[in-house]
Amino acid sequence: MPSARDIIEVLEQVAPLALQESYDNAGLLTGQPDTPVTGVLVALDPTQEVLDEAISSGCNLIITHHPLVFQPLKTLSGEGWVKRLLVKAVKYDLLLYAAHTNLDMIPAGVSGRMADLLGLTNRTVLVPRKEDLLKLVVYVPDAYIGKVSDALFSAGAGHIGHYDSCSFRTHGTGTFRGDLESNPRVGKRGQLHHEEEYRLETVLPRHLTGRILREMIKVHPYEEVAYDLFPLLNEYSGQGIGIIGNLPEALGEKAFLDLVKKKFGVVTIRHSDWINRPVRKVALCGGSGGEFIPQALTSGADVYLTGEIKYHQYADADGKMLFADIGHFESEQFTASLIYDLISEKFPKFAVHLSKNITNPIKYY
Ligand SMILES: [Zn+2]
The missing domain is CATH 3.40.1390.30 (NIF3 (NGG1p interacting factor 3)-like)
Incomplete structure (x- = not known):
């Protein structure tokens, strides 16, 4: 039985929470990520009917596009449908998760x-998106240029429009001297060293920074990897x-x-x-x-x-x-099936259901 975290990770691989707008409240709203999931119910909105449907169909994880809570709450007592549903979700051990503006931000969203x-x-x-693009410059000894650039590209760096693996390389000489506690891969500690290196530049989306730096450092041979990150004013067309x-x-x-x-x-x-x-x-x-x-x-x-x-x-x-x-x-009515497809593709044998409720609060007469 997968945990809520396993299922949420599938969604956040595609639509990371870091992409949500500042006013938004996407993510896990109730319950703990390590809870085993008995079934998933997907809907556009969290409503009374959707909660009841989850309870009667044995699903303890409800994934919606719109989050139940937008405004901070000071108490759970008192009137209002948001509080009523929150209390019910907690009472029935339901996990509420929303993939909202982070799902609006991606081209396949x-x-x-x-x-x-x-x-x-x-x-x-x-x-x-603006201010979402960074430039990464890293200095790489000649023999490792392929390894480091491959790691950067496969972690998500170097995408510009319909092109991947975008970079620029200039060749030159790097210098360094390690102190007595250093453990240099090339050269000797305490001695000034000259090494033929590439200055490798590429771009990356801000929300992937951690992953890209981790992958880069993993394959880079130096004890201390010299790199620079610059914020860019370019729009990020991706x-x-x-x-x-x-x-x-x-x-x-x-x-x-x-x-x-x-x-x-x-x-x-x-x-x-x-x-x-x-x-x-x-x-x-x-x-x-x-x-x-x-x-x-x-x-x-x-x-x-x-x-x-x-x-x-x-x-x-x-x-x-x-x-x-x-x-x-x-x-937005097909957003629920988009979420449904993403999860059932990764967990084909797991109970994922599309809600039968039409959650539109607007009626036509
Ligand atoms: Zn909407």
């Missing part, structure tokens, strides 16, 4: 699922909110909205005024995407598909772009 559904190609990130991509073929605006209706199972789409041109390039963002309208407008896309746009924001379309709002739940 929430928006990635939407893009899959529409068959978008040539994908790029709509709002790339991660971020939303996706831009092309439809397999251009569609009329109405045909596009019909396709969205069919693929997302919605009967009504709120949209801005028609732009009177075919739609080929699509910007999209699952959930409350209204705040990313400025980036959508400058993305060169014909349409912006998202889950929540406010009244006044529709005016920003201004004939330049078609905005299409299909509802927060509707845009």
Whole structure:
């Protein structure tokens, strides 16, 4: 029987918690990571019905996209559905885990699922993460350049857009003198040594720093590895909110909205005024995407598909772009199956269930 940690690790390999937004509260909310898991129930939202479903189906780990708790709580007594559900989860030894904005940030995450559904190609990130990229410079003796660079690349360094193994190397001479307690691999302690070395530079995403440095130090021959880490101002195109991509073929605006209706199972789409041109390039963002309208407008896309746009924001379309709002739940409804797929791929024989409850708090009449 896997522990909660085993299952959570599968998710966090793909969507590390370090990627979540500062306001978010993703991660394990109740229970201990080493608890054996009797079954997993996956849903978009933690609701009373989902908790009851977990209890009756013998699942003690509930994984949702939206976290139950956003605001800090001072007590568990008193009114409110959040407190009521928290108390119930603790009473029934349920583990609540949420993969939220960390799952929004990865290309194969929430928006990635939407893009899959529409068959978008040539994908790029709509709002790339900022200040998430570091430059690593390490000095490596000639014979180890292959070993060290291989270790860096396989730990996740050197990715730029659609390219991996990106680095630059310059050759030169390193100098060092170890003190009497040193144990130098080359040269003698107490004597100044010159060694032919490469200055190897590459880039890495901030959240992988620990792993990449560990792997680098493991294969580097020196007792003290000389390296520098620099923060970069570059945008990191590998991660971020939303996706831009092309439809397999251009569609009329109405045909596009019909396709969205069919693929997302919605009967009504709120949209801005028609732009009177075919739609080929699509910007999209699952959930409350209204705040990313400025980036959508400058993305060169014909349409912006998202889950929540406010009244006044529709005016920003201004004939330049078609905005299409299909509802927060509707845009993210396939996120539960994304989580389900990730876990059941790693634990094929384990009891992982998709919730049968439709957790959308918004009803249509
Ligand atoms: Zn959401």
